[in-house]
Amino acid sequence: xxxxxxxxxxxxxxxxxxxxxxxxxxxxxxxxxxxxxxxxxxxxxxxxxxxxxxxxxxxxxxxxxxxxxxxxxxxxxxxxxxxxxxxxxxxxxxxxxxxxxxxxxxxxxxxxxxxxxxxxxxxxxxxxxxxxxxxxxxxxxxxxxxxxxxxxxxxxxxxxxxxxxxxxxxxxxxxxxxxxxxxxxxxxxxxxxxxxxxxxxxxxxxxxxxxxxxxxxxxxxxxxxxxxxxxxxxxxxxxxxxxxxxxxxxxxxxxxxxxxxxxxxxxxxxxxxxxxxxxxxxxxxxxxxxxxxxxxxxxxxxxxxxxxxxxxxxxxxxxxxxxxxxxxxxxxxxxxxxxxxxxxxxxxxxxxxxxxxxxxxxxxxxxxxxxxxxxxxxxxxxxxxxxxxxxxxxxxxxxxxxxxxxxx
Amino acid sequence: xxxxxxxxxxxxxxxxxxxxxxxxxxxxxxxxxxxxxxxxxxxxxxxxxxxxxxxxxxxxxxxxxxxxxxxxxxxxxxxxxxxxxxxxxxxxxxxxxxxxxxxxxxxxxxxxxxxxxxxxxxxxxxxxxxxxxxx
Numbered sequence: 001x002x003x004x005x006x007x008x009x010x011x012x013x014x015x016x017x018x019x020x021x022x023x024x025x026x027x028x029x030x031x032x033x034x035x036x037x038x039x040x041x042x043x044x045x046x047x048x049x050x051x052x053x054x055x056x057x058x059x060x061x062x063x064x065x066x067x068x069x070x071x072x073x074x075x076x077x078x079x080x081x082x083x084x085x086x087x088x089x090x091x092x093x094x095x096x097x098x099x100x101x102x103x104x105x106x107x108x109x110x111x112x113x114x115x116x117x118x119x120x121x122x123x124x125x126x127x128x129x130x131x132x133x134x135x136x137x138x139x140x141x142x143x144x145x146x147x148x149x150x151x152x153x154x155x156x157x158x159x160x161x162x163x164x165x166x167x168x169x170x171x172x173x174x175x176x177x178x179x180x181x182x183x184x185x186x187x188x189x190x191x192x193x194x195x196x197x198x199x200x201x202x203x204x205x206x207x208x209x210x211x212x213x214x215x216x217x218x219x220x221x222x223x224x225x226x227x228x229x230x231x232x233x234x235x236x237x238x239x240x241x242x243x244x245x246x247x248x249x250x251x252x253x254x255x256x257x258x259x260x261x262x263x264x265x266x267x268x269x270x271x272x273x274x275x276x277x278x279x280x281x282x283x284x285x286x287x288x289x290x291x292x293x294x295x296x297x298x299x300x301x302x303x304x305x306x307x308x309x310x311x312x313x314x315x316x317x318x319x320x321x322x323x324x325x326x327x328x329x330x331x332x333x334x335x336x337x338x339x340x341x342x343x344x345x346x347x348x349x350x351x352x353x354x355x356x357x358x359x360x361x362x363x364x365x366x367x368x369x370x371x372x373x374x375x376x377x378x379x380x381x382x383x384x385x386x387x388x389x390x391x392x393x394x395x396x397x398x399x400x401x402x403x404x405x406x407x408x
Numbered sequence: 409x410x411x412x413x414x415x416x417x418x419x420x421x422x423x424x425x426x427x428x429x430x431x432x433x434x435x436x437x438x439x440x441x442x443x444x445x446x447x448x449x450x451x452x453x454x455x456x457x458x459x460x461x462x463x464x465x466x467x468x469x470x471x472x473x474x475x476x477x478x479x480x481x482x483x484x485x486x487x488x489x490x491x492x493x494x495x496x497x498x499x500x501x502x503x504x505x506x507x508x509x510x511x512x513x514x515x516x517x518x519x520x521x522x523x524x525x526x527x528x529x530x531x532x533x534x535x536x537x538x539x540x541x542x543x
Binding site: 349 | 419422425459469474
């Protein structure tokens with residue numbers, strides 16, 4: 001524990017604190033400028049609408065898009081649902097019922113696809129290579145005359161690995177197939193340009209870039225090509241009928257301000273975060289034997305590190321790391337006892353998939369914190385290896401794959 | 409996730425971590441579990457005149473798995489082989505207040521002690537060593 005009683009927060013991929021600058025921008029819209037953005041008859045409504053449109057412009061600018069192409073939602077899960085279900089429903093009349101995605105997508109995409117499979121769609125789940133990526137060639141080969149949409153995430157939430165988005169977008173564009181990307185982890189951390197990258201739909205979330213929880217957006221391209229989607233939430237016709245429901249004005253204001261701050265500081269902040277992550281990574285892989293970074297190091301978000309410490313189980317390691325807040329790739333707390341499906345899809349051995357930590361660095365992380373973390377992880381891994389029968393066998397020169405285990 | 413104080417105590421101060429000479433005729437070794445399942449336990453006992461005089465463990469697994477095996481090594485020391493054979497996973501789960509999703513850790517610890525006893529008995533050429541598998 002450093003100077004505070006709370007653990008060091010290194011789980012920025014899960015969520016971020018709201019930046020105080022963002023909070024200050026939001027506050028008047030709770031108590032003073034509390035109008036309904038849909039109220040056209042008085043100044044309260046006009047103020048709220050103006051604030052929403054200003055936020056829409058900030059987000060559009062960050063994406064190199066037009067403000068009319070931004071639809072506000074409750075978050076990225078809703079955006080992913082709206083993008084995929086909305087496109088598939090709209091194109092169903094044209095007989096298009098095939099979806100292409102990848103096995104490492106977020107559950108908000110995978111479960112949406114599974115739902116659509118039960119309703120007559122066919123889904124191709126592309127495998128990933130050991131580096132966690134799919135290739136544009138894989139995508140092109142999966143496309144069919146009846147493919148409605150390709151949905152592939154910009155950056156993976158567990159590993160931070162980046163797909164070749166520009167090339168995948170180009171392959172989709174060449175085939176006349178819509179391309180959706182879940183850009184939640186990337187937006188505000190690395191450049192996301194819907195024009196240069198051939199993106200037709202993109203899901204965004206405010207709380208991953210120091211904005212509030214409960215607000216997100218879907219970018220929907222309006223020209224070349226014009227993307228049409230069937231609304232999934234019906235009501236008063238808000239957001240040009242694409243997504244009904246009273247707008248979360250303070251949340252949207254915060255989202256817009258968070259996007260502006262992230263855009264203005266992107267170059268310097270991504271360089272700072274990258275340098276911090278590399279400092280931590282170098283220390284871990286040089287000081288701890290059998291510490292293995294999962295997924296492509298070259299094609300990765302600056303602040304994300306997914307690392308396995310072989311022969312140490314992830315949950316027990318987390319228990320020893322109670323002074324830091326990180327995620328484990330292992331889902332041992334669930335009844336299923338399945339290690340991360342993302343790491344398994346990358347072909348990791350079970351003992352490595354069970355041993356992974358996801359460490360994500362953000363705006364408020366310091367080098368001193370990371371030095372404390374590197375020391376702590378080194379100590380705990382050594383302690384747990386001393387009581388690991390797998391480590392003992394490996395030290396004795398036994399190949400674990402030759403052992404007949406007794407799965408239970 | 410909330411661990412019981414006893415689980416935390418065993419995790420932070422595990423009893424009897426280590427290894428005995430598996431070539432020794434008086435030592436029984438049980439290895440149960442699989443890396444694929446996220447837990448592997450190695451439990452060893454040293455038996456002298458029918459009494460377990462020493463026990464050691466090494467466990468790859470979650471805190472509850474480490475605690476379950478640590479606890480069992482404490483319990484079996486001083487027990488006869490027959491007494492140790494009677495240890496039930498429910499006793500381990502109760503002592504450590506394991507939640508339902510962690511019951512399998514106690515099952516694994518029971519399996520480990522039984523496997524160690526069977527290994528010892530096989531070394532001794534004793535009958536009744538075939539045992540039954542729970543899984």
